[in-house]
Amino acid sequence: MHLQTAVEWFRQVATEHLTSILLCILTLAVIGAVFILRWWLRRRWHALLQESASENFHLGDPADLTTQDQEALACLKQMRREVFHAPESQLSIAFESLFQRSQDVVRRIAxxxxxxxxxxxYQASLEGLLQLTQRVTARLQAIAGYGPFRVLASRRLAHYRSLYRTYQSVQESPLVQGLRKHKRIYKVARLLWNLRNIKNPFYWLGKELSQEGYFLMLRWFHIALVNQVGKEAIRLYSSRPFIHDEERDLALACLKVLHECRQSGRLDAGSLERWVVFVCGLPVLDANSKLRLIRGACSGDLPPDVEKEDFRTSRGKKWYQKGMEMVPRKDSE
Known part of the structure; x- marks a missing residue:
C-alpha cells in the first residue's frame, strides 16, 4: 500500500516537474563530469607546472661552468619555484605585473x-637589453598563440581587470571575511549558494572550468615568463651564445642539414630555398640567430667541424630528421 502510494506520488511529481527534474539530473551529470575533468586537469597541469618549474637549463659543458653560472641557474630555478607556489592573488596578466616580475628577474640575475x-x-649595453626584450617578446608571442593560451591572449586586459576587481571585492567584503573566520559556517554558506544553482548546469561548468583553467594557464604563463627572461638575462650577463641545449641543437640541426646536402651534392637553388624555409620555421631560436645562420650559409662561413658535433636533446635529432626529409634535392628532380 505504501509502495503504491509512493509510486503514484513520484509519477505525479515527475509529470508536474519534469523540466526541473531533468535539469537537476543534467546538473548532477555535469558536476560529475566536471569533477572528473577537474581532477584530471589538476593532475596533468600540476605535473606540467612542476616540470616547468624544475626544468634545468644548461650553459654547455658542466665542467666549464663558473661559480656565477651555477649560482645563476640555481637562482632561476628558485624563481620558477616561487611562481609555482605563489598565491593566486599575486598572479595577474596586467602589464604592470608582468613588467615588475621581469624586472625583478633581470635584477636578481645581474x-x-x-x-x-x-x-x-645597468652593466649591460642598451643593444643587449633591446635584444633581450626582442627575444623574450618573440617567445611569449609564440606561447600566447599556442592552444589554450589563445583564450588569454585574445581577450582585452580590461576584461581580466574587471574580473579580478570583482573577485577581490567579493573576497574582501566584510561578510565573506566574517564567514571565513568560522569555517563551518562558511562551508554551510557556500553549500546553500551552490544549492541555489543546483538546476543550472552552465553555472557549474563555467565556475569550475573558469577557476581551474584560468589560474592554471596564468601560472604557467608566469613560469614561462620567468623562464624566458631569466634565460635571456643569463645569456646577456654571462656573454654566452647559447644557454639551452635545445637552442644549441636546433642551430646544429640547421648546420648539419646544410652540410650533409653539400657533401652529398644534393644542394641546389630549390634545396637552399627549402632550407631557408626550414630555418625560419624553427621554434625557440630568435630571429637574430636565424638570420646569422642564413647569412653564414649564403657567405659560406660555416663551422668546419659540424659533422663531429653530437645532439644533446631528442628534439634536435627530430628536427634534423625533419630537415633531411624536407630540404635535400630528390633524385626524381
Missing part, C-alpha cells in the same frame, strides 16, 4: 654576475 655594483642591471 646581481649574481655583478655583486659589487649598486645597480647591476
Amino acid at each position: 646581481r649574481i654576475y655583478h655583486p659589487d655594483k649598486e645597480e647591476p642591471e
Whole structure:
C-alpha cells in the first residue's frame, strides 16, 4: 500500500516537474563530469607546472661552468619555484605585473654576475637589453598563440581587470571575511549558494572550468615568463651564445642539414630555398640567430667541424630528421 502510494506520488511529481527534474539530473551529470575533468586537469597541469618549474637549463659543458653560472641557474630555478607556489592573488596578466616580475628577474640575475655594483642591471649595453626584450617578446608571442593560451591572449586586459576587481571585492567584503573566520559556517554558506544553482548546469561548468583553467594557464604563463627572461638575462650577463641545449641543437640541426646536402651534392637553388624555409620555421631560436645562420650559409662561413658535433636533446635529432626529409634535392628532380 505504501509502495503504491509512493509510486503514484513520484509519477505525479515527475509529470508536474519534469523540466526541473531533468535539469537537476543534467546538473548532477555535469558536476560529475566536471569533477572528473577537474581532477584530471589538476593532475596533468600540476605535473606540467612542476616540470616547468624544475626544468634545468644548461650553459654547455658542466665542467666549464663558473661559480656565477651555477649560482645563476640555481637562482632561476628558485624563481620558477616561487611562481609555482605563489598565491593566486599575486598572479595577474596586467602589464604592470608582468613588467615588475621581469624586472625583478633581470635584477636578481645581474646581481649574481655583478655583486659589487649598486645597480647591476645597468652593466649591460642598451643593444643587449633591446635584444633581450626582442627575444623574450618573440617567445611569449609564440606561447600566447599556442592552444589554450589563445583564450588569454585574445581577450582585452580590461576584461581580466574587471574580473579580478570583482573577485577581490567579493573576497574582501566584510561578510565573506566574517564567514571565513568560522569555517563551518562558511562551508554551510557556500553549500546553500551552490544549492541555489543546483538546476543550472552552465553555472557549474563555467565556475569550475573558469577557476581551474584560468589560474592554471596564468601560472604557467608566469613560469614561462620567468623562464624566458631569466634565460635571456643569463645569456646577456654571462656573454654566452647559447644557454639551452635545445637552442644549441636546433642551430646544429640547421648546420648539419646544410652540410650533409653539400657533401652529398644534393644542394641546389630549390634545396637552399627549402632550407631557408626550414630555418625560419624553427621554434625557440630568435630571429637574430636565424638570420646569422642564413647569412653564414649564403657567405659560406660555416663551422668546419659540424659533422663531429653530437645532439644533446631528442628534439634536435627530430628536427634534423625533419630537415633531411624536407630540404635535400630528390633524385626524381
